[in-house]
Amino acid sequence: MQSQDNIIALATPGGAGAIAIIRISGNDAVTIVAPFFKSIKNKDLRKQKSHTLHLGHIADGDKVLDEVLVSVFKGPHSYTGENTIEISCHGSPYIQQEIIQLFLRNGCRMADAGEFTLRAFLNGKMDLSQAEAVADLIASDNAASHQIAMQQMRGGFSNEIQKLREELLNFASLIELELDFAEEDVEFADRTQFKILVDKIEHVLKRLIDSFAVGNVIKNGIPIAIVGEPNVGKSTLLNAILNEERAIVSDIAGTTRDTIEDEISIGGVGFRFIDTAGIRETQDVVESIGIKKTFEKIEQSQVVVYLFDSSLPFTNQIDHKQVQVEIEKIKNKFPLKPLVIIANKVDKLDNRQISDLKSQIPDIHFLSAKTGQGVEELTNKLLEFVNTGALRNNETIVTNTRHYDSLLKSLEEIEKVKFGLQDELSGDLLAIDIRQALYHLGEITGEISSDDLLGNIFSNFCIGK
Missing domain, CATH: 3.40.50.300 (P-loop containing nucleotide triphosphate hydrolases)
Structure with a gap:
């Protein structure tokens, strides 16, 4: 089990919709997202408290991918027990994939089926029957x-x-x-x-x-x-x-x-x-x-x-x-x-x-x-x-x-x-x-x-x- 990896996946159903949520979990989740998140109030994501929401843009260099809302959950007080970021973006399949591909190139790998809940179990957030x-x-x-x-x-x-x-x-x-x-x-x-x-x-x-x-x-x-x-x-x-x-x-x-x-x-x-x-x-x-x-x-x-x-x-x-x-x-x-x-x-x-x-x-x-x-x-x-x-x-x-x-x-x-x-x-x-x-x-x-x-x-x- 590669539980030390930082994982990413789309948490909402695939296809077009009003909103999509992309979930990232791992010890480095916050530091991975921070350089690519441009807060509208110039906040440094690494200095924000757990369970807070931040409006801004995800940008790959000069290319702005989308206006997003970023949720910060710091371990152990998160679903997985690890540092977790949830990015709420617009539900275009193109935008979803652009954001996911950006973080796959910068420290994340795709999550396996059920891996977020598996980590919650391994980190003592729930037992197996609850999972x-x-x-x-x-x-x-x-x-x-x-x-x-x-x-x-x-x-x-x-x-x-x-x-x-x-x-x-x-x-x-x-x-x-x-x-x-x-x-x-x-x-x-x-x-x-x-x-x-x-x-x-x-x-x-x-x-x-x-x-x-x-x-x-x-x-x-x-x-x-x-x-x-x-x-x-x-x-x-x-x-x-x-x-x-x-x-x-x-x-x-x-x-x-x-x-x-x-x-x-x-x-x-x-x-x-x-x-x-x-x-x-x-x-x-x-x-x-x-x-x-x-x-x-x-x-x-x-x-x-x-x-x-x-x-x-x-x-x-x-x-x-x-x-x-x-x-x-x-x-x-x-x-x-x-x-x-x-x-x-x-x-x-x-x-x-x-x-x-x-x-x-x-x-x-x-x-x-x-x-x-x-x-x-x-x-x-x-x-x-x-x-x-x-x-x-x-x-x-x-x-x-x-x-x-x-x-x-x-x-x-x-x-x-x-x-x-x-x-x-x-x-x-x-x-x-x-x-x-x-x-x-x-x-x-x-x-x-x-x-x-x-x-x-x-x-x-x-x-x-």
Whole structure:
């Protein structure tokens, strides 16, 4: 890691805009920029206090590149913990590149992906889980994922892990101390208190592990598969939910040959709706491939919405019996997936027909994808499948797969310690499992890390963050 280099990058999105921000970090950041910054009040940038703004021009010799606003942040009181300069210039791509190239020729190199946040971690400005939350915050596209990322970035998850680790470390120290006095057969660690602590840690770890089921779907969007026979209104329903013409709608059966996906935020939670090809017996090769993909998407979804056309003639009872058969097929094939049964085209039914359908299929919901009637009730129903109780109570929710894996490994070691206490194992054997539990907990916050791990995490960041 070349942490002594002075790095530069564009901190705002590329392309033209009103304003662009160029960020420079390193011990020499201020002295590198100072000779090329001409303050309108003749200030020497090197003599200015931290957290101050200065108006002037960036000039390469006699060539003025732009009028800019320069922000000065002196380490350790900066995002990276190093001296940092942020140059706010006009958003012309030409100006951005001219300024960046100027400083690349004069003591800077281009920052790697996530290198500013990596330096913040290395300089103790945040731990590793907080650093990862920065990337999640940038990627958040709904209220729920934003709330989780903010909570983690403020240290909610880190504090919980750190507290567990400290308590376990205290007992581990006493166990290790016993090993030094093995011949005297002295017991420093109260086994009864240690059992209580292990039970507590086990409970907290299980709660955090269980929260991943909620956190993962909130972070990535909850996939909802809309399925049914051809021409029952699946694409019309997708368009009604998204409030845009996303899918092609036609009276011709089998219009949708491939899956169509789009995302929307409902109640602050991201949902990913998947409009699938109609399920039916067909000789059409292309349509058959689409139907095969439909079952693959059902497998990947969290909730299945089964849609059928309720306006079929009621004299033809076979049609509705067939609906019940298809519903049972889906329930049998995917027994663990919540199934929402929707009767579409309710606007074409009278009260008697609605009552007849309710008697045949008790858990049915009615809507008209064409008019929008009942669509809001459907979205409210889908929200019921998301356990947002922990979110509302501001509890810690795990969203990161790496954290989830480390928690599982920690729990495995803690359970070994628990069994060891029950079997009255010697301190040296208990110490081995305690060390492993501490190691995996330390992996989460970065107290234990490797260059490979850090490289893998920060390579997923955008350059300039």
